[in-house]
Amino acid sequence: MKWIEVIHLRSIEQNSEKLETVLHHFLNSDISDKGLSGIDLLRRESIKSDICIQLHHEVEKLVVPGSRVGIHLAKKLEAFGMINHTLWKISSSKKA
Numbered sequence: 841m842k843w844i845e846v847i848h849l850r851s852i853e854q855n856s857e858k859l860e861t862v863l864h865h866f867l868n869s870d871i872s873d874k875g876l877s878g879i880d881l882l883r884r885e886s887i888k889s890d891i892c893i894q895l896h897h898e899v900e901k902l903v904v905p906g907s908r909v910g911i912h913l914a915k916k917l918e919a920f921g922m923i924n925h926t927l928w929k930i931s932s933s934k935k936a
Contacts, residue, residue, distance in 0.1 A: 842933075843902050845906050846926050847892070848923070856889075862920075893913065904927065
């Protein structure tokens with residue numbers, strides 16, 4: 841089963857430099873979690889303080905409330921603002 845774990849952060853502007861350091865460290869670390877197949881970091885164009893991290897998983901069963909890596913990252917990012925941590929099952933997809 842393919843699913844995406846979404847961690848959406850509405851950050852506090854004054855912490856942007858420290859936040860960049862945390863995100864850079866996370867993306868460049870040796871991330872190992874069973875079934876983790878990819879990571880996307882997105883920035884909202886119209887609201888610069890919005891950041892979204894998508895963790896792509898391929899495992900047999902959805903892990904509620906989230907993967908070990910996702911829960912750890914969400915907890916770490918709480919210091920920077922409001923977090924919304926959700927899980928999405930991919931029901932269908934098509935490549936353009």
